[in-house]
Amino acid sequence: MDERVALVTGAGQGVGRAIALALARQGAKIVIVNDYVEERARRVAEEVAAMDIGVQGVPYQANVSLWTDVTRMIDDVGSKFGSVDVLVNNAGNAGQTVEDVIGWSREFVETDPDHWRAWVDVNFLAPMYMTRAVLPHMIRHEWGRIINVISEAGRVGEPRLVVYSGAKAGTAGFSRALAKEVGRYRITVNCVALGTIDTPSVSSVVGDATLLKKMSARYPLKRIGQPEDVSGLVAFLASDNASWITGQTYGVNGGYATLP
Ligand SMILES: NC(=O)c1ccc[n+]([C@@H]2O[C@H](COP(=O)([O-])OP(=O)(O)OC[C@H]3O[C@@H](n4cnc5c(N)ncnc54)[C@H](O)[C@@H]3O)[C@@H](O)[C@H]2O)c1
Known part of the structure; x- marks a missing residue:
């Protein structure tokens, strides 16, 4: 990945953090660590720098659910670093805390349209905002990688997470269609669909031994x-x-979903 500039959204913890570190280890020139919690982005960028392998870690505070934040970030990154070659749309769920994420799980019939917005914004609109903003750079360079982190909820459906499931499925559909438009510029667009991953957003499950055992048993x-x-x-x-x-779309799910 010599000379590549990578940007990972929501990379201040969990899956995004691991992706940022892996891209650095693989030799990206610059890894931009986005998060809307500034302190989280800063800490992970410092971890990248501490690897001491010549990769620059750059923290960037921006809310990727807002088009104005996205354009500000990409304009700034473009002028400082020339382009974004690898975009990982990882920011997801909704909210900053476990309570925001898990506490919101309920049957669709009990939800209110006001509650849907945050989930649709970050899980569906944000990957489109980010992609729309970086594509001109990738097209100009005739090379690009867009990787969208979705959930198996978007492929098999998850009760009590119906809006989330729909938003993630939307991102998968968007990715499939976009791949056909931009392939001629050597830009690829793929998704990874996750099962439950041990991150701060699911700490209430991981911290409860009975729940964790029950959850683990669902995985082959x-x-x-x-x-x-x-x-x-x-x-x-x-x-x-x-x-x-x-x-x-590739499943990373411990065998939870075995789709053809
Ligand atoms: N953890 C799981 O079990 C699981 C399962 C399936 C899919 N996923 C998906 O994987 C991705 C990462 O999940 P995670 O568990 O690591 O999440 P997490 O909630 O632990 O971390 C997400 C990070 O993204 C940041 N973030 C959230 N919204 C943002 C926004 N609008 N703009 C900028 N930053 C934002 C948060 O501050 C946080 O640091 C998400 O897309 C999630 O939907 C996770």
């Missing part, structure tokens, strides 16, 4: 995933070795 591999179970595949999809792979 008898454990939930770790962020590093995801980051290797994302780093591969970002590499030149994946240059003939586009429009696909």
Whole structure:
């Protein structure tokens, strides 16, 4: 990944953090660590710098659910670093705390349209905002990698997370269509669909031994995933070795969903 500029959204913790570190390890020139919590972005950018392998970690505070924030960030990154070559749309769920994410789970009939907005914004609109903003750079360079982190909820459907499931499915559909438009510029667009991963957003599950045992039993591999179970595949999809792979969704799910 010599000379590549990578940007990972929501990279201040969890899966995004592991992806940022994996892209740095793989030799990106610059890894932009986005998060809307500034302190989280800063800490992970420092971790990148501390690897001491010549990769620059750059924290960037921006809310990717807002088009104005996205354009500000990409204009700024473009003028400082020339382009974004690898975009990982990882920011998801909704909110900053476990309570925001897990506490919101309820049956669709009990939800109110006012509650849907935050979930649709970050899980569906944000990947489109980011992609729209970076595509002119990638098209100009005739090279690009866009990797969208979705959930198996978007493929098999998850009760009590119906809006989230729909938003993630939307991102998968968007990715498939876009892949067909931009392939001629050597830009690939793929998704990774996750099962439960041990991150701060699911700490209420992981911290409860009974719940964790019950959850792990649902997986053929008898454990939930770790962020590093995801980051290797994302780093591969970002590499030149994946240059003939586009429009696909790969499950990283411990065997939870076995789709053809
Ligand atoms: N953890 C899981 O079990 C799981 C399962 C399936 C899919 N996923 C998906 O994987 C991705 C990462 O999940 P995670 O568990 O690591 O999440 P997390 O909630 O632990 O971390 C997400 C990070 O993104 C940041 N963020 C959230 N919204 C943002 C926004 N609008 N702009 C900028 N930053 C924002 C948060 O501050 C946080 O630091 C998400 O897209 C999520 O939907 C996670």
